[in-house]
Amino acid sequence: MSVESGHDHSHDHTHSRSSADSFFQGPPKTMFMFGVLAGVAGCSILVLAVVAWAIFGGKNLNLGGGTQQVAVQPTPNPADNGQQPTPSPAGPVKPVNEKADHIKGPKNAKVTLIEYSDFQCPFCNRHFATLQDLMKQYPNDVRLVYRHYPLSFHPFAQKLAEGSECANELGGPDAFWKYHDHIFQQMAAGTFTDAAQTVTGAKDVGLNSDKFKTCLDSGKYAALVAQDEQDGQAAGVEGTPGTFVNGKMISGAVPLAQLKAAVDAALKK
Numbered sequence: 001m002s003v004e005s006g007h008d009h010s011h012d013h014t015h016s017r018s019s020a021d022s023f024f025q026g027p028p029k030t031m032f033m034f035g036v037l038a039g040v041a042g043c044s045i046l047v048l049a050v051v052a053w054a055i056f057g058g059k060n061l062n063l064g065g066g067t068q069q070v071a072v073q074p075t076p077n078p079a080d081n082g083q084q085p086t087p088s089p090a091g092p093v094k095p096v097n098e099k100a101d102h103i104k105g106p107k108n109a110k111v112t113l114i115e116y117s118d119f120q121c122p123f124c125n126r127h128f129a130t131l132q133d134l135m136k137q138y139p140n141d142v143r144l145v146y147r148h149y150p151l152s153f154h155p156f157a158q159k160l161a162e163g164s165e166c167a168n169e170l171g172g173p174d175a176f177w178k179y180h181d182h183i184f185q186q187m188a189a190g191t192f193t194d195a196a197q198t199v200t201g202a203k204d205v206g207l208n209s210d211k212f213k214t215c216l217d218s219g220k221y222a223a224l225v226a227q228d229e230q231d232g233q234a235a236g237v238e239g240t241p242g243t244f245v246n247g248k249m250i251s252g253a254v255p256l257a258q259l260k261a262a263v264d265a266a267l268k269k
Helices: 028-055 122-137 157-189 197-204 209-218 222-234 256-268
Strands: 060-063 066-069 102-104 111-117 142-148 242-245 248-251
Touching: 102 157, 111 122, 111 222, 111 256, 122 142, 122 157, 122 256, 142 157, 142 222, 157 197, 157 209, 157 222, 197 209, 242 256, 248 256
Parallel strands: 111 142
Antiparallel strands: 060 066, 102 142, 111 242, 242 248
């Protein structure tokens, strides 16, 4: 198709056709401008229709084959008053039960540490060593109470907690603390790598491994362990270790100096 220049042939055609058919077969420049204007008008109408649909109730708009979500503000709940719910405050830590709790240290100690712990928790392993040093420095003033708080993502923690209760059943408080110390020492050294060591650990501290295994397999102490954890949660424990110094919680494996400061403050009261 050639491009004409220097001569306008539009008048050769515009006066020869007076019908609608002649209009749509007009000169190229006229038809091009008409097409542009018609396209702009059509796009404007489409955009206005889309906006109107979005404003007056459209929620899912299919544009270009994809679904676009139009944000819709939720209807506020009058009971919320526009505020997020406030969590219930934690209550006091459960008092020490002289018969049921596992207690190390003098009965009449001025300071009681209640520790919620997990045998497989690496921070509890570190805290174990810190507490041992603390007890040596305050042999007459501090006692330790151990309670269970096994974390679900530690595969050995639950059965180790139950195992410590079996140790207590078979050998009393001394057996409990021997098992407790032995397991934490193994964990700290990185030598506890298999679930079978839950049972061999009992043998290592002088307990009958067959009786221990029977006790452990029965699951008889699972509920007791769960109750400890629930009591800890009610007192505000969210992770391990969680240690209460005369009722005031310290979260985490803190340095010895921080624990000593808390103990000294409690002793001055």
